[in-house]
Amino acid sequence: MSDKSLEQWLDTLKQGKCLPEIELFHLCEMVKSILIEENNVQPVCAPIVICGDIHGQFYDLLELFNTGGGIPETSYIFMGDYVDRGHNSVESFQYLLALKARYPDNITILRGNHETRQITQVYGFYDECIRKYGNPNAWKYCTDVFDYLNISAIVENKILCIHAGLSPEIKTIDQIRIIDRKVEIPHEGAFCDMMWSDPDDIETWSLSPRGAGWLFGSRVTDEFSYINGLSLICRAHQLVQEGYKYWFPRQNLVTVWSAPNYCYRCGNQAAILCVEEDLTKSFKIFNAVAESSRSIPAKSLVPYFL
Secondary structure, eight states: OOHHHHHHHHHHHHTTOOOOHHHHHHHHHHHHHHHTTSOSEEEEOSSEEEEOOOTTOHHHHHHHHHHHOOTTTSOEEEOSOOSSSSTTHHHHHHHHHHHHHHOTTSEEEBOOTTSSHHHHHHHSHHHHHHHHHSSSHHHHHHHHHHTTSBSEEEETTTEEEESSOOOTTOOSHHHHHTSOOSSOOOSSSHHHHHHHOEEOSSSSEEEOTTSSSEEEOHHHHHHHHHHTTOSEEEEOOSOOTTSEEEESTTOOEEEEOOOTTGGGTSOOOEEEEEEOTTOOEEEEEEOOOHHHHTOOOGGGSOOSOO
């Protein structure tokens, strides 16, 4: 596929239009061929911008790039949950895939707990694909890509980025590297934990109210960071009203949330974490754009009486 064709796809998507089904198939195949060469723990160089959940808020995703800078001038890590809940999961995920195809070295796309077949059948992405394409093929192509997404990324061997959190089964980053990631996320075990766990004001481990993963505390975070030589663990997965939140006395874990006015009603700000070449960190805050909550076009709704 030529760069010109990829640019045309990006232009189409940036206008809030979906790719035709056959073009989406080719895009997904292209991105899978890129991702299969990448690692479970993908090494990334600074400077970099680190982003949290998007959840189908396409016009807010465009605002994120307006805030952080365009690709390839700026490089990005996205930490999962591109789909479900928002009105424009189809456009959001396709746009990120097209950026990955066009600029593979400037964007890293991690898996989140919503990048699974089972979750997307419940929380909106499957239904949106049916509504916009008239059949489940687009959903199948995209969910196949989910299985290839990186589990995590590591910036300059110092900042670990992962969707949700830690696992009692994972002591070293090397253990993440040997997981077979090209599967549907399991219901338990290390891979599951890293997609579902949350920090809490405890020391070690506690059962999670989510029904998957764990609550993990300051001591296990300190130990994991020390063993692996990390200065920061960066994760998403939890709504934060101010867009970001540092955890624990050493502030060695941070939640980044990048979906403003989540579900078009939470009123929260969104944030992205900018990491400079010397690993100094700053946050950029942005708010929802007006188009976001108005973004479900009438023509994309399937009439009741067909």
